[in-house]
Amino acid sequence: MTFYAKKPNFVVAKWGEYLLILLKSMKIRYLLLASVVTVLTSSALADIQSPPGHHFNWSRKLSRGIGNVLFGWLEYPNVWSKTNKSDGSIAAASDFLVEGTKRTFVRAAHGIYETATFPVASWKRTYRPTYVTNEALDNWWGYTQFAPELGSRSDASYSRSQAW
Numbered sequence: 001m002t003f004y005a006k007k008p009n010f011v012v013a014k015w016g017e018y019l020l021i022l023l024k025s026m027k028i029r030y031l032l033l034a035s036v037v038t039v040l041t042s043s044a045l046a047d048i049q050s051p052p053g054h055h056f057n058w059s060r061k062l063s064r065g066i067g068n069v070l071f072g073w074l075e076y077p078n079v080w081s082k083t084n085k086s087d088g089s090i091a092a093a094s095d096f097l098v099e100g101t102k103r104t105f106v107r108a109a110h111g112i113y114e115t116a117t118f119p120v121a122s123w124k125r126t127y128r129p130t131y132v133t134n135e136a137l138d139n140w141w142g143y144t145q146f147a148p149e150l151g152s153r154s155d156a157s158y159s160r161s162q163a164w
Contacts, residue, residue: 056127057127058121059118061117061118064146065111065114065118068107068108068110069108069111069115070111070147072103072107072147074148075103075107076101076104078100078148080096080100083096110131114129114130129143
């Protein structure tokens with residue numbers, strides 16, 4: 001009994017030969033390499049479109065400085081309101097003077113510094129504020145970018161994102 005080797009399918013064998021010829025061609029190699037590089041690097045454009053500190057620039061720094069100098073005194077009613085809600089009116093009366101004065105002078109000093117140095121990226125080579133900000137957690141222990149507003153929007157974040 002003799003066994004004969006099965007003949008390969010003619011169409012499959014020819015396509016395999018054509019594929020090898022195409023892959024051996026230098027033009028196809030360059031085309032394949034260019035397409036792979038394009039696919040891999042196309043996702044890198046997403047982060048470049050909006051860098052993390054894009055809204056901190058010289059004009060924002062100047063606005064912060066002028067606003068903190070002119071409206072830093074609004075820390076007094078802000079301290080009164082927050083302390084009155086948490087600890088009562090007796091504590092608010094004393095905290096109004098001590099904490100309000102401290103926060104007003106700190107805000108005014110930072111405002112003068114930011115107004116004087118607005119054309120230069122001076123704080124860690126950026127235009128970010130020099131003071132501690134805890135807007136996301138609690139702006140009571142840190143400082144917001146701008147002086148507090150009186151009324152219902154005093155706790156609003158000034159760097160809002162449009163997350164729906």
